[in-house]
Amino acid sequence: MNRKTAGLYIHVPFCRRKCPYCDFFSIPELTLLPAWLQAVCREAKYYQGKFKCFNTVYFGGGTPSLLSPSNLDFLLENLRRIFLITPEAEITLEMNPEDVSREKLRKLQGLGINRISLGLQSLDDEALTFLGRRHTAFQAEKALGQALEAGFSSVSVDLIYGLPGQKKQRWEKVLSRVAASRPHHVSCYLLTIKEGTFFARKILNGQPPLFWEKVQRDLFLFTSRWWKNQGYLHYEVSNFAVSSKHRCAHNLKYWQRQPYLGLGPSAHSFSQNKRWWNVSSVKEYCRLVSSGFHPVAERERLEPAQEKLETLFLGLRTADGVSLALFSNLPEDKKTLLEKQGLVKTRDDRLFCTEQGFLFTDALPLWLTGDFPLKVVAKGR
Amino acid sequence: MASEHIRNFSIIAHIDHGKSTLADRLIQQVGLVSARDFREQLLDTMEIERERGITIKSQTVNLPYRTADGHLLELNLIDTPGHVDFSYEVSRALACCEGVLLVIDASQGVQAQTLACLYRAMEHDLAIIPVINKIDLPTANIERTKEQIEQELALESGRALLCSAKETIGINEIFQAIIQRIPPPSGSPDKPLTALIFDAQHDPFRGVIVSVRVFDGEVRAGDEIMLMSTGKVHLVEEVGIFRLKRESRPVLSSGSVGYIIAGLKEVSETRIGDTITQAHQPAPVPLPGFREMKPVVFCSLYPVSSEDYPALADALAKYVLNDAAFVYQKESSAALGQGFRCGFLGLLHLEVVQERLQREYNQSIILTVPSVRYRFLLQDGSSVLVDNPSHYPDPAKIKQVEEPYVRLTVFTPERYLGAVIKLCLERRAVELKHNFLRPGQREIFCQLPLAEVIFDFHDRLKSITQGYGSFDYELSDSRLAEVVKLDVLVNGERVDALSIIVHRQNAYRRAVKICEKLKQEIPRHQFPVVIQAAIGSRVIARSHIPAFRKDVTAKCYGGDVTRKRKLLEKQKEGKKKMKMVGSVMIPQKAFVAAMKIEE
Ligand SMILES: Nc1nc2c(ncn2[C@@H]2O[C@H](COP(=O)(O)OP(=O)(O)OP(=O)(O)O)[C@@H](O)[C@H]2O)c(=O)[nH]1
Ligand code: SF4
Ligand SMILES: [Mg+2]
Numbered sequence: 001m002n003r004k005t006a007g008l009y010i011h012v013p014f015c016r017r018k019c020p021y022c023d024f025f026s027i028p029e030l031t032l033l034p035a036w037l038q039a040v041c042r043e044a045k046y047y048q049g050k051f052k053c054f055n056t057v058y059f060g061g062g063t064p065s066l067l068s069p070s071n072l073d074f075l076l077e078n079l080r081r082i083f084l085i086t087p088e089a090e091i092t093l094e095m096n097p098e099d100v101s102r103e104k105l106r107k108l109q110g111l112g113i114n115r116i117s118l119g120l121q122s123l124d125d126e127a128l129t130f131l132g133r134r135h136t137a138f139q140a141e142k143a144l145g146q147a148l149e150a151g152f153s154s155v156s157v158d159l160i161y162g163l164p165g166q167k168k169q170r171w172e173k174v175l176s177r178v179a180a181s182r183p184h185h186v187s188c189y190l191l192t193i194k195e196g197t198f199f200a201r202k203i204l205n206g207q208p209p210l211f212w213e214k215v216q217r218d219l220f221l222f223t224s225r226w227w228k229n230q231g232y233l234h235y236e237v238s239n240f241a242v243s244s245k246h247r248c249a250h251n252l253k254y255w256q257r258q259p260y261l262g263l264g265p266s267a268h269s270f271s272q273n274k275r276w277w278n279v280s281s282v283k284e285y286c287r288l289v290s291s292g293f294h295p296v297a298e299r300e301r302l303e304p305a306q307e308k309l310e311t312l313f314l315g316l317r318t319a320d321g322v323s324l325a326l327f328s329n330l331p332e333d334k335k336t337l338l339e340k341q342g343l344v345k346t347r348d349d350r351l352f353c354t355e356q357g358f359l360f361t362d363a364l365p366l367w368l369t370g371d372f373p374l375k376v377v378a379k380g381r
Numbered sequence: 382m383a384s385e386h387i388r389n390f391s392i393i394a395h396i397d398h399g400k401s402t403l404a405d406r407l408i409q410q411v412g413l414v415s416a417r418d419f420r421e422q423l424l425d426t427m428e429i430e431r432e433r434g435i436t437i438k439s440q441t442v443n444l445p446y447r448t449a450d451g452h453l454l455e456l457n458l459i460d461t462p463g464h465v466d467f468s469y470e471v472s473r474a475l476a477c478c479e480g481v482l483l484v485i486d487a488s489q490g491v492q493a494q495t496l497a498c499l500y501r502a503m504e505h506d507l508a509i510i511p512v513i514n515k516i517d518l519p520t521a522n523i524e525r526t527k528e529q530i531e532q533e534l535a536l537e538s539g540r541a542l543l544c545s546a547k548e549t550i551g552i553n554e555i556f557q558a559i560i561q562r563i564p565p566p567s568g569s570p571d572k573p574l575t576a577l578i579f580d581a582q583h584d585p586f587r588g589v590i591v592s593v594r595v596f597d598g599e600v601r602a603g604d605e606i607m608l609m610s611t612g613k614v615h616l617v618e619e620v621g622i623f624r625l626k627r628e629s630r631p632v633l634s635s636g637s638v639g640y641i642i643a644g645l646k647e648v649s650e651t652r653i654g655d656t657i658t659q660a661h662q663p664a665p666v667p668l669p670g671f672r673e674m675k676p677v678v679f680c681s682l683y684p685v686s687s688e689d690y691p692a693l694a695d696a697l698a699k700y701v702l703n704d705a706a707f708v709y710q711k712e713s714s715a716a717l718g719q720g721f722r723c724g725f726l727g728l729l730h731l732e733v734v735q736e737r738l739q740r741e742y743n744q745s746i747i748l749t750v751p752s753v754r755y756r757f758l759l760q761d762g763s764s765v766l767v768d769n770p771s772h773y774p775d776p777a778k779i780k781q782v783e784e785p786y787v788r789l790t791v792f793t794p795e796r797y798l799g800a801v802i803k804l805c806l807e808r809r810a811v812e813l814k815h816n817f818l819r820p821g822q823r824e825i826f827c828q829l830p831l832a833e834v835i836f837d838f839h840d841r842l843k844s845i846t847q848g849y850g851s852f853d854y855e856l857s858d859s860r861l862a863e864v865v866k867l868d869v870l871v872n873g874e875r876v877d878a879l880s881i882i883v884h885r886q887n888a889y890r891r892a893v894k895i896c897e898k899l900k901q902e903i904p905r906h907q908f909p910v911v912i913q914a915a916i917g918s919r920v921i922a923r924s925h926i927p928a929f930r931k932d933v934t935a936k937c938y939g940g941d942v943t944r945k946r947k948l949l950e951k952q953k954e955g956k957k958k959m960k961m962v963g964s965v966m967i968p969q970k971a972f973v974a975a976m977k978i979e980e
Binding site: 009189190191192210213214216217220237238251254255260262266267268269270275277300306309310313314317358359360361362363365366367371372373374375376 | 906907908927929930931932933934935936937938939940942943945946949950952953956961964965966
């Protein structure tokens with residue numbers, strides 16, 4: 001049994017339609033929903049007694065708001081029976097704006113869901129069309145208002161920015177309108193063209209142009225400063241919260257390498273030094289579970305060196321950074337160099353990224369370990 | 382077997398005229414291979430030969446042939462390569478034979494290498510049996526091929542055999558001719574042993590296995606033999622013949638072709654061309670051996686990671702046994718560390734060495750840009766030979782430079798004459814003449830710098846003549862050249878391994894290409910990378926790889942951890958395959974790409 005308090009993730013693998021930038025696992029076949037519901041509960045039973053307790057539950061997807069309140073009731077009731085879910089647990093539901101209504105929100109609250117993560121993506125109709133979303137800016141703003149009114153402990157907003165050709169002013173307008181309602185939490189994701197998505201195939205034909213990188217870089221720094229001016233904490237590369245207690249407790253577990261159990265197709269789990277993940281097929285998942293098998297696609301056991309690398313690259317994504325003790329022999333000159341360049345800072349035996357540094361969290365682990373070369377670069381490039 | 386029952390012959394021809402296919406038919410005819418085990422060009426056993434559809438190494442096979450009147454003969458067939466770069470393989474094969482099958486493709490007629498290998502066979506005084514192959518082709522022109530045999534080869538066309546190796550036509554007649562027209566070997570089993578080492582290979586279990594032609598005497602397991610060049614004595618463990626696999630025999634006697642295993646664990650002891658004799662009764666003089674091949678193309682070879690240097694050294698020592706035309710010596714480079722300077726017979730040869738080292742010896746290597754050998758006359762009257770850009774003399778001291786020229790012969794159908802002449806002139810041809818060879822066919826002669834031939838001349842000629850053109854060349858003389866040394870600098874540091882010696886006229890074009898290629902191959906860094914190509918201190922081309930402006934994954938949640946970690950691990954691993962120049966990581970493929978610049 002894992003004695004640490006863990007997080008519970010449920011992957012809802014259904015969407016009305018695939019968005020052109022999305023590489024999450026989801027399918028538009030809602031007919032499979034009932035079978036999926038059964039399978040998730042059955043899969044949960046396999047893990048009964050394997051985790052001490054859960055203090056976060058996260059319904060992610062896919063589009064979890066496709067689940068009706070009674071679906072969610074059924075799930076939560078089963079999960080509560082199988083596992084110990086602490087009374088004050090953070091229970092998040094991801095919702096698409098078109099699924100939000102006052103009545104539904106009220107019912108969700110009744111089920112104990114206390115955190116809503118709203119997939120607004122933008123409040124700019126042009127951007128929403130580009131992103132292939134089914135809702136308008138008006139709907140999105142309305143949904144946000146309703147969610148906030150309903151009185152959840154935390155309402156979070158997902159935004160995508162750095163779209164090809166997006167001007168800073170347009171993006172700032174979106175930010176202002178979102179900030180006007182003061183959600184507790186905001187995630188701002190730079191648009192990434194992911195392999196295998198529609199965008200990768202059609203829009204940019206592979207490699208994004210170099211200047212786009214500079215545009216995105218400027219927007220990223222702008223966004224970080226903008227939310228800080230609004231009094232938000234920039235606590236992870238893409239995440240902001242009004243206060244540290246409004247940080248997403250569930251997502252923090254990923255970056256802090258706390259244990260989590262993922263249920264549903266393609267869900268990932270982590271416990272002690274093991275990682276495993278489920279098959280990325282709803283049918284296969286249901287078939288395996290209903291015939292009494294684990295729907296696991298792959299498992300891995302981490303070597304100490306791998307654990308260390310994970311701690312490093314995950315930790316660097318958060319404002320808390322990583323413990324300096326992690327580096328047995330961090331070359332002093334490397335550290336100074338990165339500090340001089342304004343990418344990292346150290347305080348109280350911890351090393352963490354500045355907002356500039358957040359822009360390089362994929363490369364920093366290798367720069368810091370000395371695997372990749374570093375050099376003084378004149379500022380202002 | 383008594384030597385009157387032995388025949389030793391090679392199959393020689395221009396490239397692709399069907400040598401290996403004919404060998405297949407001869408092998409099948411004597412029943413050496415079951416239908417199940419047969420595959421086309423059976424003797425082309427190396428992966429790289431099969432991929433490219435050409436023979437690279439000569440292969441020997443012993444054919445047991447029963448005559449109509451019941452005698453059993455042993456026919457040693459040696460299939461040889463047709464490409465110019467492997468002509469050393471042909472020469473060594475011929476030294477083991479009394480006769481040849483000179484194969485001529487009936488649809489192509491006599492080609493450049495047909496002549497070249499005929500001359501070689503004549504030098505060895507061998508019986509020559511012309512074989513007109515591919516008579517099944519609709520484009521076959523037997524009459525015209527016969528005329529060419531008379532006129533261009535000065536052979537009796539009446540003695541030429543007609544055959545289709547593909548359709549198994551005329552194979553029996555070939556056997557008859559081999560038996561009747563090729564003399565049996567002349568040596569005597571009673572004389573002291575002389576066996577010529579014409580090839581070798583290293584076997585991890587058995588040590589060195591040498592291929593020999595026994596001229597006089599006998600050798601059997603248990604004998605003490607001596608290598609005449611070193612005087613070293615070894616105990617014979619096994620002798621035998623090649624029957625697609627090694628087949629051990631009690632004895633190899635005069636006239637035979639086969640192998641000897643003699644506990645030769647030290648690879649360096651074995652020398653191709655050496656004579657083996659009996660230790661207790663040595664022959665008075667060794668066999669003449671082989672004419673040394675002079676390499677014409679040079680480049681350096683480095684292990685991708687420096688710790689692999691000893692492994693590479695070991696691999697080369699073993700490899701060279703099996704490729705007598707390859708030469709190498711130690712050298713070191715500031716950018717790449719310890720390595721070797723190597724000599725080759727041509728660019729294809731170079732590619733083959735590279736690939737075989739990678740495939741058969743599992744070596745990860747970096748090659749530098751190939752060069753020919755230049756002669757520098759210095760102000761003080763002395764002269765130096767330079768085939769390595771890093772030995773380029775101080776330009777202030779150079780009086781003049783000479784580069785090797787070749788006498789080039791091109792055969793081409795008349796309709797491509799203009800294009801071929803243009804190609805030759807682009808490659809700085811001089812003294813260009815052309816001859817009417819036969820209706821529709823032209824022959825072009827010119828003098829051309831070797832440097833221009835070794836880089837993709839073959840490919841370019843094939844492409845402009847749609848495969849119909851062929852060429853042959855031999856070194857002629859040296860002529861004045863206007864060359865410069867082009868250096869490549871990465872963030873101000875010279876990468877010695879990327880320097881090249883080029884003709885002044887080509888320097889700018891090469892410089893631009895090199896900068897472009899490197900820009901594509903060098904990954905982005907935390908800092909900008911500037912690539913420059915310079916002659917002395919004068920930069921003539923540059924390119925720029927901007928620094929990362931950002932390198933971050935926007936979303937990293939539970940499902941992304943493993944993927945992200947694996948990516949970092951892969952990058953770490955990849956770093957090991959990169960060479961550090963200053964603080965810039967240069968991947969192996971950047972060196973390879975720089976080398977392929979001519980394409
Ligand atoms: N139509 C026809 N094709 C043939 C005949 N003999 C060989 N070929 C084809 O010609 C091509 C070259 O044959 P090879 O036997 O590999 O020629 P090679 O002379 O050994 O070539 P290298 O070893 O590279 O010099 C192959 O595609 C053969 O199938 C023949 O009698 N008739
Ligand atoms: S972005 Fe969300 S709604 Fe769109 S396809 Fe992906 S998971 Fe489904
Ligand atoms: Mg062949």
